[in-house]
Amino acid sequence: MDAVRTGRYAELALLAVFVVGLLAGSVHWTGIVAAGVLVGVVSSxxxxxxxxxxxxxxxxxxxxxxxxxxxxxxGVWVEAGPVPLLTLVAALLAPVAAVGTRALG
Structure with missing residues (x-):
């Protein structure tokens, strides 16, 4: 994994993780967590x-x-009560997953 984390293709791997994460997160919220895990895997x-x-x-x-x-x-989304807050909380699962994955591996 060191070659992916610090090697020649580290930035390309990170870009791929961001793209895959955005696509997965657009389908289901668990894609956000999966993207966080992948970010943790490719982080140095x-x-x-x-x-x-x-x-x-x-x-x-x-x-x-x-x-x-x-x-x-x-405008409708912002005025939707707790829905925007839930969206932001779900998005903040990515850094938690990334740190947990990197700390373990």
Whole structure:
């Protein structure tokens, strides 16, 4: 795994994880956790796993908000009570999964 974490293709592996994670997260919320696990696998340290997991979460939420805005539903989503909070909490599962995976491996 060191070749993937710190080698020549480390950034490419991370980009692939982000793309796969965004696709998986768009289908089901467990894809967010799976993406966090994959971020942890390709991260070179626990600190980097946390930062990259948090970055993935922000990218995911931004992509979701952009999609809602594109469809004209962002205002309705923001006013939907606890639903936006649930979305943000689910997105924050990625850094937790990333750190847990990296700390174990």
């Amino acid at each position: 340290s626990v600190t980097r796993a946390f930062v990259l997991g948090l970055t993935f979460s922000f990218v995911l939420v931004a992509a979701f908000a952009a999609w809602l805005a594109w469809n004209g539903a962002l």
